[in-house]
Amino acid sequence: MKKLLMLTFLFLLSGCNLRTLDPVSETASDQAFLIKLGFWIMMVVVGVVTILFVAFTLKYRETDKNRYDIPKHEEGNRTLEIIWTVLPIILLVCLAIPTVIITYQASNISANPEETVHVNVTGEQFKWTFEYENGKKTHEKLVLPVNRDVIFHLKSKDVIHSFWVPRLAGKKDVIPGTVNKLEVVPNKTGTYQGKCAEFCGILHADMRFTTEVVSQQDFEEWLSSKKK
């Protein structure tokens, strides 16, 4: 039990700089909120079970005194059983409602042709290709403007990959024969890790890229330059 508490403490301690909990877009913030909400609601459950568990195992363990006792037959207790059916349902509803809202938001792709930056993302064993609207192509580096709508169009040349920039948004699978879309608005400049999250073969681990979120001006300059 002590271990459980200690580990929880560890969890909280290191929670501040874990990538998925350090979001740089609205989408990732929503997801980080859900992660934290789920965690705290579930800590209530873990807490209640731990208290009962410790109390019962300490209080009712076999001792020299009760060694030959025969406990009373106990069929059940309707009130208690209703309590531990209803309370979890209430806790789950608290998690389910934001889950539904955020899941719908995350899947919603807006159509604003003026402002939006479209990037065609192609996954193949074992590299990524990022193609911008003006035809510019990169492989190792994905450059995005800050505070602008970006829509990724995800395609695969061979097997299933998964496009994931943990600090930017949850992952989306890249499936042959299908075009998946993912929309984000990065709200902080910086350099972030990108990875393939779906196992895709021998060099799956090396299928990485860096995401650079830069100011809108820098982005336009970079886009029109020949520089990679």
Added chain:
Amino acid sequence: MNVMEINIFGELLIIPTDVIAAWVLMIIGVPPVLYWITKKRHWPLIWDYATSTNHRKVGTLYIFFSVLFFFRAGIDALLIRLQLATPENQFWVFQGEKYNEIFTTHGTMMIFFVATPLLIGLMNVAVPLQIGANDLAFPFLNLIGLYLFVTGGTIFFLAFFFNAAPNVGWTAYTPLSTEDFTSGPNNNYYIMGLQVSGLGTIFAAINMIVTILRLRAPGLKLTRMPLFPWATLFTSFLILVAFPVLAIALLLLQFDRFYGATFFLGPQGHPVYWQHLFWIFGHPEVYILALPAFGIFSDIISNFSRKNVFGYTSMVLSLALIGLLGLMVWAHHMFTVGLGPFANTFFAITTMMIAVPTGIKIFNWLFTMRRGVIRMQTPMMFALGFIPTFVMGGVTGVMLASAAADMQYHDTYFVVAHFHYVIIGSTIFGAFAGIYYWYPKITGKMLNDKLGKWHFWLFLIGFHLTFFPQHLAGLNGMPRRVYDYTWEDGVFVYNFISTIGAFLMGGSMLFLIWNIYRAHRKKEENVGGDPWDGRTLEWTVPSPSPEHPFEKMPIIDRRDMLWWAKTQDKPIPVEEHPRAIPISTPTVQPMLIAAALFILSFGFIYHWIWVQVVGGILVLVFFVNRAFKDERIPAYEKEESEDEY
């Protein structure tokens, strides 16, 4: 040195050194074992077990082979942990392809050849005795099921020795698993191994259902059964629904791979079809692993608290509900596929609903202990370790069910941590608890409690050290199934702790081996029929359980009949005219059928048409032979002629 080049008949073979090491180990290790068996004159005993259809012997073999495969897959896990111990590590050969092979083998073996058969083995040993049946309804089918499991496992096991271990993960996602991307025999081993053993699992399920519905002792209504048979019943129905789906999925994949069908890629097919089929099987499979363990824990917690199960009715109903809901949550493995928000939220909510019946069970276990007298013996220790461990796995399960959040968790080490928490927490703890609990019933000997507790504590501490940090590694962006990570990833500490924990778990298993060896080293006296002061019927028969344990059927009129009889100091009444007993005669037929299927499988794996033809004909011949020649007929005739007098 990573590979060895061997020149055979002018052909250059390049063999990785781990394969060579394994072969050398086998060649050195096997002859002494064979010599020991011969010297101790154990061959007749082995032959007896290999041909007997008695449920206890079949169950023992299920457990024996599962434990064997457990060690193999456990060593794989340790090798994985060594490769991942530090960033940019180059441990032996385990990078790239080799790493993919080893995690595939670890996962597939643990699920199909360890967890599932371990539980089926315990069902075999305990369920007939708990319901007052003399054997399973179909003893012959039971032995076939065992042989199919062992054969499937062996096919899969051998892949590595021929340097052709499957390499696309235990989920074998298409199109990576199709011929276009992974040619060669590797993944054919996966298909054939699972196909053969899956058939055996279906047989076992049918057998359990019929046994529980038809062979209960007089008066033992369903509502008076202990919870392990109940869990077995629900599990068997889940197997009947889930495993045929796997069989179909594998068959379609086989057609894609062998004959260029395009179910999973191309103009008509789609790779996501595989994911649906696989998880329609795969999610119920999780509950197939969990429910029997719940049953075992219910019996053990009740026994070692000296109290009846709290809220029996809701325990049974929640088992049923978990099983039912388990069939409608499969797409929570596919939140990132792009099924759309409606499907995603639907499956998110059904998944969350499972937490309710599971919670009911947890609280009922806790309240079973309340006001009891809790004896801290090894089986109970595992049951007590299970409760907090499984709760932690359960709550991360609810967190994962939250669809939008899952887009972050999905395919990271967070998921790896979650499913190890639930599967080891329930199935493996449950199996260990069951093995310590029923060991006297299987062998007549007791495992040492002190060593058992060493095993328990080391395993528990090692387990949490291994898997807790993986939650954090996952949240920090470490995808699963990668053989490498960098210093900048910031996951080194988590992985290093994980590796230490894994070796603690591995070390704890040595205590189990030592314990079993110790129990059999010298001829100690039999511990008797009821060493734990039990409550259920299996403790009314001698240990080890004899061939026809209930020659006179007990008449049951309440739950925990034995406990009632003991506290009232009255014998359990018996039926003088028992019903017919399933007839068990030693038979070699299952062994031969399995051998034929083995040949057939290798024909498919290596595309040897003639071997396929020979294997296929052999299998058919044995089927036809069995249909017309039933070795039990003499026994039936004898019984009939006896009845006339």
